[in-house]
Amino acid sequence: MSVILQIETATTSCSVALAIDGTVAAFKQVNERNIHAEVITLFIDELLNTAGLTYNDLDAIAVSCGPGSYTGLRIGVSTAKGLCFALDKPLIAIETLEAMAYGILSDKAIAINSNTLLCPMIDARRMEVYCALFNHEGVMVRPTAADIIDDHSFSEFLNNHKILFFGDGADKCETVLGSNNNAQFLPAFVNSAVHLTQRAVEKFNNKEFEDVAYFEPYYLKDFIAGKKAL
Template sequence: MPLILALETSSPVCSVALLHDGALLAASELRLDKSHSSHLTVLIEQMLSNTGFTLAQLSAVAVADGPGSYTGLRIGAAAAKGLCYALGLPLLAVGTLPALAHQVARQIPGAAGYRFAPLLDARRMEVYAALYRADGTELLAPAPLILSPESFAAELAEGPVVFFGSGAAKFEPLVAGQPHALFVADVQPAAIAVARLAEAAYARQEFRDVAYYEPFYLKEVYTTTPKQG
């Protein structure tokens, strides 16, 4: 009976969840900006203490794989890899976009009749986007997308698409009046969805190399040198 600890740090929300044999035991989140590095381990310790489990009883650790915040993803990956290395546990990595789609699809009645498009804000009019069926089938792979009124035109012509995530609000005005474009507000990545997809990955033994695992940033990270005064 696997006991899986899931970490989600790809967005401003820092969340953790504990799943035991398909049953959600606990979940906790903190919506404080830049709180991941100082609060992630505290959330884990408190959750395990509240449920009566210890780190030694874990079967695996799952982490949100990205795309998302570069710093947040690095913090989550470091914590997950540290736990796996110290405890000799397998590491699972779950994509942020499929986890978001799974999260929303579970809440939509008749979800099989819709397709689900998570949009993560990537600044200006750019988002990280993908498209999934309710059962998790990938229709469009995660990719950077500059939003325009023509975005998802072919998909919307075929039928209803549900848009959500931190970048959805930028897209909604561009497709105002399009009857097949549906929007769900205030959807943030959550460790619960990561845990549920991680359990299926655990059953398939889709483990990642603890030593060499890196998050899926989707785009290269650019750094600049401060200008001299």
């Protein structure tokens, strides 16, 4: 039996899930800016108490590792690494965009066929997004990149495929790409630790673990601090 604690803090969503043998037993999340550090450890305590488990009952900790919010990623990865060090448990890292794609693939209400591509998008700034493309089986067909979206974005794929755009970066792209009949936008998608479940248990079974001492979030771009307005 595998008991995996899953942490997602790459966007405005702060989410924690507890998966037992690849099935989510409990989860807790809130979609609000600048609240991650305040609630993440409380959420973890609540999940373990609800499940009647202790920290020592965990077999591994999985974390959404980016790209995404610099601060959010630091909080999530630091929490995961701290638990791994303290409990001597393995660390599993899952790219945020990949987890988002698996979240859509697991939603039976969304029609997906072999000609459908998935494009998870995370808001960067202005018209820039972090994004990638996945096929109907969750295989990456276009690597993760920081893209500035314009009228020609994804044109080579939109000519022959329906693309589902989703995530907090997709909303601002709809006005630019929405006129294409092959572009479909999925509203109200929220990143969740639940989306890590399938890849987390696969990596656990294959012993695909990170070096806790040296692991860092996947920022994709260097952090640039802004100046506070006077």
